[in-house]
Amino acid sequence: MLAFFTIAPTxxxxxxxxxxxxxxxxxxxxxxxxxxxxxxxxxxGEWDEVMDLIARCHKLMAGQAARVGTTIKIDDHVxxxxxxxxxxxxxxxxxxxxxxx
Amino acid sequence: MLAFFTIAPTxxxxxxxxxxxxxxxxxxxxxxxxxxxxxxxxxxGEWDEVMDLIARCHKLMAGQAARVGTTIKIDDHVxxxxxxxxxxxxxxxxxxxxxxx
Amino acid sequence: MLAFFTIAPTxxxxxxxxxxxxxxxxxxxxxxxxxxxxxxxxxxGEWDEVMDLIARCHKLMAGQAARVGTTIKIDDHVxxxxxxxxxxxxxxxxxxxxxxx
Amino acid sequence: MLAFFTIAPTxxxxxxxxxxxxxxxxxxxxxxxxxxxxxxxxxxGEWDEVMDLIARCHKLMAGQAARVGTTIKIDDHVxxxxxxxxxxxxxxxxxxxxxxx
Numbered sequence: 001m002l003a004f005f006t007i008a009p010t011x012x013x014x015x016x017x018x019x020x021x022x023x024x025x026x027x028x029x030x031x032x033x034x035x036x037x038x039x040x041x042x043x044x045g046e047w048d049e050v051m052d053l054i055a056r057c058h059k060l061m062a063g064q065a066a067r068v069g070t071t072i073k074i075d076d077h078v079x080x081x082x083x084x085x086x087x088x089x090x091x092x093x094x095x096x097x098x099x100x101x
Numbered sequence: 102m103l104a105f106f107t108i109a110p111t112x113x114x115x116x117x118x119x120x121x122x123x124x125x126x127x128x129x130x131x132x133x134x135x136x137x138x139x140x141x142x143x144x145x146g147e148w149d150e151v152m153d154l155i156a157r158c159h160k161l162m163a164g165q166a167a168r169v170g171t172t173i174k175i176d177d178h179v180x181x182x183x184x185x186x187x188x189x190x191x192x193x194x195x196x197x198x199x200x201x202x
Numbered sequence: 203m204l205a206f207f208t209i210a211p212t213x214x215x216x217x218x219x220x221x222x223x224x225x226x227x228x229x230x231x232x233x234x235x236x237x238x239x240x241x242x243x244x245x246x247g248e249w250d251e252v253m254d255l256i257a258r259c260h261k262l263m264a265g266q267a268a269r270v271g272t273t274i275k276i277d278d279h280v281x282x283x284x285x286x287x288x289x290x291x292x293x294x295x296x297x298x299x300x301x302x303x
Numbered sequence: 304m305l306a307f308f309t310i311a312p313t314x315x316x317x318x319x320x321x322x323x324x325x326x327x328x329x330x331x332x333x334x335x336x337x338x339x340x341x342x343x344x345x346x347x348g349e350w351d352e353v354m355d356l357i358a359r360c361h362k363l364m365a366g367q368a369a370r371v372g373t374t375i376k377i378d379d380h381v382x383x384x385x386x387x388x389x390x391x392x393x394x395x396x397x398x399x400x401x402x403x404x
Contacts, residue, residue: 071173
């Protein structure tokens with residue numbers, strides 16, 4: 001499945017990029033395939049491994065901030081994998097050109 | 102923490118209320134405090150118990166549909182509980198009147 | 203259509219209920235059918251009237267905070283109305299009992 | 304502001320990439336800066352121009368499907384622009400390396 005997620009402290013000052021960098025370190029070391037974007041990170045894997053990673057990211061933040069807002073958006077296409085790149089290639093093929101990523 | 106979530110099959114026909122009813126049965130039996138709404142359900146509890154419940158709901162759906170879309174929105178205010186009712190009472194107090202729920 | 207939305211300042215201190223109360227005043231005066239919940243507000247109406255209301259709420263906040271995070275989740279069932287109450291009654295009917303709202 | 308959004312028919316069969324391709328054509332012609340990802344598209348612009356584009360995408364879909372689900376996640380940092388690339392460069396700088404996009 002694919003999971004797009006964001007985790008941010010509520011009430012923190014503006015320097016969110018410090019927190020994001022800490023989480024990306026966890027994500028990078030998880031071994032899961034991922035894609036980092038301006039509004040969130042998308043990871044690919046089975047439910048348990050993806051949700052375990054998101055739990056570790058959330059708890060890292062909740063250990064440093066009094067209040068944390070987390071959103072998760074999941075697309076679970078049973079039996080399919082390799083979709084992190086595959087979904088985009090499928091649309092690019094239909095359009096007949098490459099898209100900015 | 103509070104978690105608002107929706108789980109729906111992608112590509113199913115229109116009878117989503119059958120699926121919703123099955124999930125509400127799981128939610129109701131979980132023992133967690135919850136509130137059912139027209140666009141999703143909000144549950145209150147600790148990370149592990151809330152995410153375990155959402156995992157069971159998601160897997161129930163993924164066992165019946167080829168593709169499942171799930172969204173989760175979490176507000177984790179460390180050390181606070183009783184917020185399912187409390188957040189609304191706080192706003193109603195400021196407004197000086199009751200709001201439709 | 204139904205639209206569930208939340209609007210919150212990023213980097214504000216904890217007193218979000220002041221902001222929420224200001225927005226509920228706008229929502230209440232809009233004349234649209236709505237339901238207030240612990241994790242967001244659901245309004246019912248046509249695209250243009252719903253999005254105009256959400257724009258006014260967002261701009262109210264952006265006039266007071268340097269950074270604003272807004273999420274909107276829309277369920278547009280073409281030709282249907284009265285769904286704010288109707289979706290829940292349909293599920294309650296299947297379950298054979300009333301649910302906490 | 305940055306807006307991440309997804310628009311999908313509820314109850315359609317699996318060929319979502321046809322719909323996505325139609326919307327990307329609208330997005331591409333809008334002249335707004337955007338980034339296409341496996342779980343949604345991020346556009347950058349002022350509230351009115353971004354929401355006008357999302358409205359046109361939603362209505363394109365609602366003209367072809369009986370039921371449409373749309374989610375929008377906005378990060379409005381007043382007075383800032385060029386954030387589509389800038390947010391990621393800021394995190395990469397902190398980490399001291401490039402991330403997969």
